[in-house]
Amino acid sequence: MRHHDLIVIGAGSGNAVVDGSFAGLDVAVVEEKWFGGTCLNAGCIPSKMLAFAAHVASTVREAGTYDVDAELRAVRWRELRDRVFGRLDAAREEGRRGREADDGITVYGGRARFTGPRRLVVELPDGPVEVAADQIVIAAGGRPLVPPPVADSGLPYETSDTVMRVDAPPRHLAVLGGGYIAAELAEVFSEAGSAVTIVEKEERLLGPQDETVAELFTDLARDRYDLRLGREVTGVGGRPGALRLTLDDGSTVEADMLLVAAGRVPNSDRLDLDAAGVKTRDDGRIVVDAYQRTTAEGVFALGDICTPVPLKHVANREAKVVAHNLLHPDDLVSADHDGVPAAVFTRPQIASVGATEQDCRDRGLEYLVGTAQYADVAYGWAMEDTTGFCKVLAEPGTGRLLGAHLMGPQAPTLIQPLVLATTLGIDAATLADTPYWIHPALTEVVENALLDLGL
Numbered sequence: 001m002r003h004h005d006l007i008v009i010g011a012g013s014g015n016a017v018v019d020g021s022f023a024g025l026d027v028a029v030v031e032e033k034w035f036g037g038t039c040l041n042a043g044c045i046p047s048k049m050l051a052f053a054a055h056v057a058s059t060v061r062e063a064g065t066y067d068v069d070a071e072l073r074a075v076r077w078r079e080l081r082d083r084v085f086g087r088l089d090a091a092r093e094e095g096r097r098g099r100e101a102d103d104g105i106t107v108y109g110g111r112a113r114f115t116g117p118r119r120l121v122v123e124l125p126d127g128p129v130e131v132a133a134d135q136i137v138i139a140a141g142g143r144p145l146v147p148p149p150v151a152d153s154g155l156p157y158e159t160s161d162t163v164m165r166v167d168a169p170p171r172h173l174a175v176l177g178g179g180y181i182a183a184e185l186a187e188v189f190s191e192a193g194s195a196v197t198i199v200e201k202e203e204r205l206l207g208p209q210d211e212t213v214a215e216l217f218t219d220l221a222r223d224r225y226d227l228r229l230g231r232e233v234t235g236v237g238g239r240p241g242a243l244r245l246t247l248d249d250g251s252t253v254e255a256d257m258l259l260v261a262a263g264r265v266p267n268s269d270r271l272d273l274d275a276a277g278v279k280t281r282d283d284g285r286i287v288v289d290a291y292q293r294t295t296a297e298g299v300f301a302l303g304d305i306c307t308p309v310p311l312k313h314v315a316n317r318e319a320k321v322v323a324h325n326l327l328h329p330d331d332l333v334s335a336d337h338d339g340v341p342a343a344v345f346t347r348p349q350i351a352s353v354g355a356t357e358q359d360c361r362d363r364g365l366e367y368l369v370g371t372a373q374y375a376d377v378a379y380g381w382a383m384e385d386t387t388g389f390c391k392v393l394a395e396p397g398t399g400r401l402l403g404a405h406l407m408g409p410q411a412p413t414l415i416q417p418l419v420l421a422t423t424l425g426i427d428a429a430t431l432a433d434t435p436y437w438i439h440p441a442l443t444e445v446v447e448n449a450l451l452d453l454g455l
């Protein structure tokens, strides 16, 4: 059995663990499917490249608002798809080749599972190979959750792993779930010409967002999509290309394609973790301590397979923490999961950090609310924006920022000063009054929301 100093399972964020500081060590990377993981191949990056094209299309369609005559003739889906994945598939192969060319790194192209403490078998195309290591990092991510009525139907469905690569947009896309993926990809396909129906079991899209954001986003979505809220799919019938979804109130949705976007599950159930002494939570996430150590000696985990916040910037941070802790066992560092910002790349865009207003209420916190509209700042006038807003939540007296929520153009960029203030402990009044805020930039909407707190 080959013995390595370190084995990393999963070449998504796990691949980032191994940098120059591991030179001289015998390292192995095991990847069963695609170097770069979900983010590069089927997640953050392709979805944002497609969302940007959708944004260009909508800008052309709405050019008349700005007294510009323009006509949208077509979204050339195949060319768009081939440009996106031509670039990303090349980046994936370059990443893999770079690792394979590194003398200190062995790449195993297959699925790993544990056979004992720090011992694995990897299913390679030409047969299984047994390997062991002093230290192991589990970075095996997650996969789309497919509810039983869809999985058991025997009829075809897409997930985020496949839908961005289809040959043509469907005439009618049914989306199961109304969270991040549904919001972003419904828009992509809608701009590419598909009619969209979204089936969501809660009463609002993007339910965990601040209630003002979720409510307004749902209202705006109602004008663009057929929304079936508070509904679940109980059965899928029909035939490939002519599907019929039955919902729990007996109503039906006809669609030629079904996108399942009902959340993700960690891949921990495919690793025989019991053999390694690695424990999981009820929801399947691997148990880790503050230093990303699992319950098994010498085994670390990072990213979607263990994290409370399944986002790429969090997985990247955890990868840095693991890299440090592998090499410095006497000087461990931890990843802070407070104040993680998030964004939804829709139109309007959405960004948030910290508590929502409903969180504050549920936790019995005293809080002040400051709001400002894009329509009330000069750049918002230039954009003729009518719906964008910034909402900040702060502790009375101290002005400590509890949360911030933006919905409107450039929200994921505009939120950054609020992320800095939340992370670095800068109170709302200091943030509003001390730095200059460029006039007439969109950031004035953040400044105005802070001033609206009245501190």
Ligand SMILES: Cc1cc2nc3c(=O)[nH]c(=O)nc-3n(C[C@H](O)[C@H](O)[C@H](O)COP(=O)(O)OP(=O)(O)OC[C@H]3O[C@@H](n4cnc5c(N)ncnc54)[C@H](O)[C@@H]3O)c2cc1C
Binding pocket: 009, 010, 011, 012, 013, 014, 030, 031, 032, 033, 034, 035, 036, 037, 038, 039, 042, 043, 044, 045, 047, 048, 110, 111, 112, 113, 139, 140, 141, 142, 160, 181, 267, 270, 271, 302, 303, 304, 305, 310, 311, 312, 313, 314, 315
């Ligand atoms: C459509 C979509 C859009 C997203 N957009 C964003 C966004 O805009 N911003 C953001 O922050 N996050 C976004 N995310 C989330 C982000 O992609 C994930 O949080 C991130 O990719 C997690 O990284 P990871 O390394 O933990 O897992 P992954 O990137 O999934 O990597 C895990 C790797 O392990 C491999 N693997 C699994 N099991 C085994 C095994 N047994 N043996 C060998 N290899 C194995 C897999 O093939 C995979 O390559 C998005 C996700 C999706 C699905």
Ligand SMILES: NC(=O)c1ccc[n+]([C@@H]2O[C@H](COP(=O)([O-])OP(=O)(O)OC[C@H]3O[C@@H](n4cnc5c(N)ncnc54)[C@H](O)[C@@H]3O)[C@@H](O)[C@H]2O)c1
Binding pocket: 147, 176, 177, 178, 179, 180, 181, 182, 184, 199, 200, 201, 202, 206, 207, 231, 232, 233, 261, 262, 263, 264, 309, 310, 311, 342, 343, 344, 345
């Ligand atoms: N911009 C981003 O950062 C971004 C974009 C896409 C995905 N992601 C990541 O990927 C993860 C997965 O995205 P997602 O959209 O699949 O999950 P999600 O958790 O955001 O949304 C899933 C939605 O499906 C609904 N749902 C679940 N089961 C259902 C059922 N049987 N019937 C009807 N509705 C049902 C849930 O109520 C929820 O609203 C996200 O949690 C996020 O971590 C991030």
